[in-house]
Amino acid sequence: MKPVATIKLLGAIADFAGFKEKKIKIEKPTKLREIVYIDKIPQERIIILVNHEPATFDTVITDKDYVVIMPVVGGG
Amino acid sequence: MKGWTGKILRVDLTKKTHKVQEYPKEFALNFIGGRGFAAKILWDELKPGVDPLSPENKFIVALGPLSGFAVPNAGKVVVAAKSPLTGGYGDGNTGSFVAVHLRKAGYDAMVVEGAADKPVYIYIEDDKVEINSAEDLWGLTTNELHDKLEKMHGKSIGVLTIGPAGENLVKFAIVRSMYGRAGGRPGMGTVMGSKKLKAIVVRGTKEIPAEDPDELKRLGIDGFKDVRSKPLYESWMKQGTMMVHSWCQENSVLPTYNFREGQFEHADKLSGDVLEKLKVKTYGCPNCNMQCGHVIIEVGGKEAELDYENIGMLGSNIGISDLKQAATLNLMADEYGLDTISLGSVIAFAMESSEKKIIDDGIEWGDFEAAKKLTEDITYRRGLGDILAEGTKRAAEKLGKDSINWAIQVKGLEVSAYDCHYSPGMALSYGTSPIGAHHKDAWVISWEIQTGRESYTIEKVDKVIELQRIRGGLFESIVSCRLPWVELGFDLEWYVKYLKAATGVSYTLDDFYKVADRIYNVIRAFWVREYGNNWGRHMDMPPVRWFKEPLTVGPFKGKHLDEEKYQQLLTWYYERRGWDERGIPKRETLVNLGLSDVADELSKYVALR
Numbered sequence: 001m002k003p004v005a006t007i008k009l010l011g012a013i014a015d016f017a018g019f020k021e022k023k024i025k026i027e028k029p030t031k032l033r034e035i036v037y038i039d040k041i042p043q044e045r046i047i048i049l050v051n052h053e054p055a056t057f058d059t060v061i062t063d064k065d066y067v068v069i070m071p072v073v074g075g076g
Numbered sequence: 077m078k079g080w081t082g083k084i085l086r087v088d089l090t091k092k093t094h095k096v097q098e099y100p101k102e103f104a105l106n107f108i109g110g111r112g113f114a115a116k117i118l119w120d121e122l123k124p125g126v127d128p129l130s131p132e133n134k135f136i137v138a139l140g141p142l143s144g145f146a147v148p149n150a151g152k153v154v155v156a157a158k159s160p161l162t163g164g165y166g167d168g169n170t171g172s173f174v175a176v177h178l179r180k181a182g183y184d185a186m187v188v189e190g191a192a193d194k195p196v197y198i199y200i201e202d203d204k205v206e207i208n209s210a211e212d213l214w215g216l217t218t219n220e221l222h223d224k225l226e227k228m229h230g231k232s233i234g235v236l237t238i239g240p241a242g243e244n245l246v247k248f249a250i251v252r253s254m255y256g257r258a259g260g261r262p263g264m265g266t267v268m269g270s271k272k273l274k275a276i277v278v279r280g281t282k283e284i285p286a287e288d289p290d291e292l293k294r295l296g297i298d299g300f301k302d303v304r305s306k307p308l309y310e311s312w313m314k315q316g317t318m319m320v321h322s323w324c325q326e327n328s329v330l331p332t333y334n335f336r337e338g339q340f341e342h343a344d345k346l347s348g349d350v351l352e353k354l355k356v357k358t359y360g361c362p363n364c365n366m367q368c369g370h371v372i373i374e375v376g377g378k379e380a381e382l383d384y385e386n387i388g389m390l391g392s393n394i395g396i397s398d399l400k401q402a403a404t405l406n407l408m409a410d411e412y413g414l415d416t417i418s419l420g421s422v423i424a425f426a427m428e429s430s431e432k433k434i435i436d437d438g439i440e441w442g443d444f445e446a447a448k449k450l451t452e453d454i455t456y457r458r459g460l461g462d463i464l465a466e467g468t469k470r471a472a473e474k475l476g477k478d479s480i481n482w483a484i485q486v487k488g489l490e491v492s493a494y495d496c497h498y499s500p501g502m503a504l505s506y507g508t509s510p511i512g513a514h515h516k517d518a519w520v521i522s523w524e525i526q527t528g529r530e531s532y533t534i535e536k537v538d539k540v541i542e543l544q545r546i547r548g549g550l551f552e553s554i555v556s557c558r559l560p561w562v563e564l565g566f567d568l569e570w571y572v573k574y575l576k577a578a579t580g581v582s583y584t585l586d587d588f589y590k591v592a593d594r595i596y597n598v599i600r601a602f603w604v605r606e607y608g609n610n611w612g613r614h615m616d617m618p619p620v621r622w623f624k625e626p627l628t629v630g631p632f633k634g635k636h637l638d639e640e641k642y643q644q645l646l647t648w649y650y651e652r653r654g655w656d657e658r659g660i661p662k663r664e665t666l667v668n669l670g671l672s673d674v675a676d677e678l679s680k681y682v683a684l685r
Contacts, residue, residue, distance in 0.1 A: 008326075010323050010326060011311060011315075011319045011320075011322070011323060011348070012307075012308045012311030042308075044565075045308070045565060047525055047526055052631050054525070054526050054528075068326060070323055071308060071323075072522045072526075073323055073563065074519060074558075074563045075320070075520075075521060075522070076383070076384060076385065076515065076562075
């Protein structure tokens with residue numbers, strides 16, 4: 001199986017970036033900011049999770065990682 | 077006084093009289109309005125132990141110093157009373173043109189006392205106050221009633237109504253406003269029903285006095301522009317609160333099968349994306365430019381307004397996987413005047429009781445027809461519905477056989493739509509909410525996800541208190557919607573400016589938070605006075621399910637709350653609040669907040685430390 005990471009964007013973040021979910025081929029460990037075009041995504045009021053743990057755009061992504069970027073919601 | 081009118085309208089339904097009470101400015105400075113006014117009035121005027129459904133209970137509609145002004149998003153009212161569901165302090169807020177009209181009629185609040193012997197509605201037109209017969213309105217659904225009242229009094233009115241659920245004293249009947257707004261989860265509509273009060277109709281035509289009307293107008297326009305300029309605004313307008321549905325599923329906090337799980341296998345059929353495709357229009361409160369109500373056509377072909385809480389509770393929590401079906405149940409609740417959150421919880425309670433053979437009604441998870449029938453039976457108090465109409469806590473006491481273990485409530489109020497198996501901070505928020513398990517005072521899940529869900533830290537306690545001060549204190553007392561701030565990042569300093577322009581009072585945010593603490597302590601004192609020596613830490617415990625029954629699906633399978641660690645959170649919470657180990661305010665705490673009179677009264681019922 002080819003090494004891939006899943007990038008999932010929720011709510012407003014998907015609106016900004018223009019996609020909801022992508023499988024991305026990972027040839028070598030790479031920082032998240034080099035995988036996702038972060039200039040399309042607000043840098044504030046967002047949550048980044050890699051494999052369900054808090055992360056940043058500098059977190060290194062490797063094979064089979066599960067990345068979710070979502071807005072900080074306030075719970076109504 | 078500017079900003080505040082300085083007047084409270086008192087209507088006595090027993091004597092069929094009314095009077096206008098002028099209150100001192102100190103009251104406004106100490107409590108601001110809304111929840112602050114309501115809590116202090118109920119504390120001062122209700123005798124402890126009074127039956128919430130007796131004429132001695134008081135039904136309060138309270139506004140704030142921004143109500144009626146064109147600032148974001150001040151078109152809301154607080155409704156409050158002693159709760160028939162919990163036996164403690166109860167309140168709720170709802171968007172309503174009453175916010176505008178009651179202030180233009182010249183009042184900051186109204187207090188309804190006594191009870192009518194036959195159905196009535198109150199009609200207010202500035203100084204004119206009438207108690208009119210509602211005998212031909214009794215039995216109408218909320219939407220039918222609203223139509224009729226508009227035909228009788230014209231469209232330029234503010235209206236608060238109850239439906240058949242309030243008339244039949246269902247313990248979680250709400251107060252309805254407009255065609256899609258509701259508030260007062262802990263049975264505020266039930267209290268109206270007990271007073272035979274079918275509706276309040278208000279027309280106000282006066283100017284609301286402001287300290288600096290030009291500045292307030294300018295700041296209002298700038299504020300609305302600022303809301304619209306926020307980066308998340310466009311996305312918000314697509315789905316409103318429903319944008320959080322897939323977020324909750326992703327993070328395993330979506331209430332599922334009576335809060336057994338935090339993920340639902342059919343969540344994608346109920347998501348904000350589905351709503352967006354089905355949406356026919358949006359709907360919202362007065363003085364709002366980020367309307368949150370999204371309307372779709374339900375199974376029966378009618379318009380139904382949805383938000384996340386409805387879909388969380390009437391979708392996944394009862395196993396329903398069709399958004400239109402959830403919309404139908406939501407519309408029924410709106411028309412009957414039932415709280416959608418508690419409705420979803422009592423239906424789930426019945427489904428689980430049926431699964432466990434505690435009852436033999438054969439109601440299965442996801443059974444839409446059974447859920448519809450239960451909704452009707454609850455409203456009209458038939459059969460099993462009559463038991464469920466009492467809420468999950470009392471229903472469990474009636475059914476017995478450990479069913480209290482799946483009554484998902486705190487202090488008698490059903491938990492709103494966030495599962496807390498793996499969110500101890502949010503569990504603390506539910507545990508310590510001043511009305512029972514509701515999320516409006518503090519919602520900390522985003523923060524927990526960023527800082528460590530598993531942890532039980534004093535920082536988590538501080539975050540809950542910080543949010544309680546802002547959401548439960550500032551917003552509930554100035555009576556403005558928290559959503560511009562909480563969802564889009566509208567700066568809290570706007571409210572400092574608005575208060576100054578409206579009233580001339582220069583309050584810093586810290587001043588607001590001191591008022592918030594004062595209000596919280598009055599409300600806590602109210603609860604403790606009601607429960608006396610039966611009050612204790614157990615009152616602030618979240619549902620036992622989250623401790624004893626781990627999640628069985630999703631990435632957090634096996635997670636559950638730790639009781640010992642939760643107790644530590646509670647201890648820190650009490651220490652930070654200046655309460656003793658029973659969760660009772662210390663005398664010193666009350667005195668420091670200018671509440672010596674509250675301390676003296678409370679000490680008649682429990683020993684203060």
